[in-house]
Amino acid sequence: MSAGPVRVGGSPFVHAGVTGTARERIPTVIIDEHGAMARVVAQRIATLMRERSAAGQTLVLGLATGSTPIGVYRELIRLHREEGLSFRHVVSFNLDEYYPMRADSIHSYHRFMWENLFSHVDIDAANVNIPDGSLARADVDAACAAYEAKIVAAGGIDFQLLGIGKTGHIGFNEPGSGEHSRTRLVHLDSITRRDAAADFFGEENVPREALTMGIATIMAAREVAILATGEHKSGIVRRSVEGEIDRAVAATFLQRHPNTTFYVDDAAAVDLTRVATPWLLDEVVWDEPLAVRAVTWLAAKQKKAMLKLTQADYAENNLTSLVARHGSPGAVNGLVFNVLGAKIRGKSKLPRGLKTICFSPHPDDDVISMGGILRKFVENENDMTVAYMTSGNIAVFDHDVRRYMDFLLRLDSERIGDGTAVRQLADTVHAFLQRKQAGDVDIPEVQDMKRIIRESEAVSGIEVMGLGKEHARFLNLPFYQTGKVRKDPIGPADVAIVAELLRELQPDLIFVAGDLSDPHGTHRMCKEAIDRAVAEVYTGAHAAKRPEIWLYRGAWQEWPITEATVLVPLSQEELTLKIQAIFKHQSQKDSAPFPGQDEREFWQRVEQRNKTTAKQLDQLGLAEYFAMEAYVIA
Incomplete structure (x- = not known):
């Protein structure tokens, strides 16, 4: 992928990864870092704002909600505070709002926009327009028509910011939405x-x-500008960018727009043809990683073990240049076979006697994602510490709190002496839960109980792995402590806590969650805190002590075998042990509060993914294993 100057809306600025391939019907920019993506889009908005302001004109912005554009809004706030970017000449129209929905509800997009942008800049409140979810149903149609008329009266939207849903919806234009649809109730x-x-x-x-x-x-x-991040958006990104226009995927209509740019991160771009199979588009420069991807793809497509691939197989799939590069199909097949085989590391090939930290974003990611290797590291006498970065307290059901509160009351009454402290706590907790509405922020007492529930489960989980409570550290990073699903950005206090642990333990190796499909971005934010702490601690004279970093996935996605650096085989007994450790997280068992789109329990996902990884190697003609975990050494 190349970098070059691209004109968007008449203003030249440099993007990485812009393509002109015929398959991509919407110009698409791949930017591997979320902060960089936010800065690029925010700078484009800022440029338009300054141009219009200098000309004494108003800029009309169409704005979106959700986790994806938050980075853009934070960068706009920074530009306002640090560089004097003014919103006095901005009129905004938001895309959507739930119905029915009070403006002051914790779930309302009205509240979201004021909390995440408007209250931090100098925009005139009279210039802010958000659909009103509190209207009586009889008034909705007239209000929608008035919203459209107001957009027209403002001169039309100059710059529209969009996210994309898994169905390809933009705004709330769900599958089946018509190309000529206007503001409405859906x-x-x-x-x-x-x-x-x-x-x-x-x-x-x-x-x-x-x-x-x-x-x-x-x-x-x-x-x-339409934004997408995470592996879970990769399929719909490809469908929107490369597929035919279809009412079932609203984003495909943007192919007809004369000035749309799709901004995606590496994870959301993985299914694009230029990323997944670039040899189908044009001549490529064959290096070893690309050869591994191509041969693995070809073997799967032809349903053959890779050592059985023939010249005809390569010729039929636009891969003759790869054979020419290595001299024969057998040479290419053997190269890739050996590269994949070298990634497999059983216990005897894994590190021994190292100081190791497993950073777990939530109090179960350790056993869910790397329970197999965790056990092997313990058996290899590595000095293990599991650092739980957040409390995970919002992912505990209220009925679990009631159950534990009942346990405490019974224990207090029957074995301790019926003290007033437990009774007072119970009265406070029960009174709050009785009046609590869905989405209300828990009171501190309930937040603490939920935190302690998850901490005790975490200790039980690592005990299955052969570790004890002395091997667990609960960092409770501040960014997570909002009591709400949406979290604060990573700040200096979060980085300082991680840095302090690194300085104290001086690890030789650390495990870090590299899974970017966590629905609320906690994994990504935790990785940001670790990256910043590592950069702070291991600088200058300390650079040589920088630990080796192994990235794991598993809760939401798994590393493809072509991307993985290390493949760790698991026996049936080891996978069973891993599942038993997951079972210790009882508050997440049976029905987790935040399961994502996959309705299966986490242990079921783990079993399927670990077995599938092993099966892929078997189908390629490599050694057959019961299950397998995958890691990338950064």
Whole structure:
């Protein structure tokens, strides 16, 4: 992928990874770092704002909500505070709002926008427009027509910011939305509601309807930027960018827009043809990693073990240049076979006697994602510490709190002496839970109980692995302590806590979650805190002591075997032990509060993914194993 100057909306600026391939019907920019993506888009908005302000004109912005654009809003706030970017000449129109929804609700997009942007800049409140979810149903149609008329009166939207849902919806234009649709009340798709379930603490609490700008409203914008991050968006990104225009995927209509740019991170780009199979598009420079990907892809496509691939197989799939590079199919097959085989490391080939930290974003990611290697590291007498970075308290059901509170009351009454402290705590907790509404922030007493529940489960989990409570550290990073699903950005206090642990333990190796599909970005944010701490601690004279970093996945996705550096085989007994450790997290068992789109329990996902990784190697003709975990050494 190349970098070069690209003109977007008449203003030249440099993007990485812009392609001109015929397969990509929407210009697509791949930016591997979320902060960089946010800065690029925010700078484009800032440029337009300054140009319009200098000309004494108003800029009309169409704005989106959700986790993806938050980085853009934070960068705009920084530009306002540090570089004097003014919003006095900005008029904004938000895409959508749930219905029914009070403006002051913790779930409302009205509240989201004021908390994440408007209250931090100098925009005139009269210039802020957000669909009103509190209207009486009889007034909705007239209000939607008035919203459209107000956009027209403002001169139309100059720059529209969009995210994309897993169904390809933009705004709340669900599958089946028409190209000529305008602002209206819509019924939400079941996938959309399931995606939103975590924010509402249960799908049953998600509104079934929403107000949204229509496809035609969005298409009328002069410039559109659409953002997507995470592996879970990769399929819909490819469908939107490379597929045919289809009412079932609203984002495909943007192929007809004259000035749309898609911004995606590496994870969301993995299914694009230029990333997944670039040899199908044009001549490529063959290096070893690309050869491994190509041969693995070809073997899977031809349903053959890789050592059985022939010249005809390569010729039929536009890969003759790879054979020419190495001289024969056998040479290529053997090279890739040996590269993949060298990645496999049983216990005897894993490190011994090292100081090791496993950083676990939530109090179960350690055993879910790397329970197999965790046990092997213990058996190899590595000095293990598991550092739980957040409390995970929002992922505990209220009924678990009631159950533990009942246990404490019974214990206090029967064995301790019926003290007043436990009774007072119970009265406070029960009174709050009785009046609590879905999504309300828990009182400190309940937050603490949920934190302690998860901490005790975490200790039980690592005990299955052969570790004890002395090997657990609960960092409780401040960014997570909002009591809400949405978290604060990573700050100096978070980095300082991680840095202090690194200085204290001086690890030789650390495990870090590299899974970017966590629904609320906690894994990504925890990785940011670790990256910043590592950069702070291991600088200058201390650079040589920088620990080796192994990235794991597993809770939401798994590393492909072509990307993995290390493949760790698990026996049937080791996988069973790993699942037993996962079972110790009883508050997440049976029905986790935030399961994502996969309705299976985490242990079921783990079993399937670990077995599938092993099966892929078997199908390629390598050694057959019962299950396997994958890691990338950064």
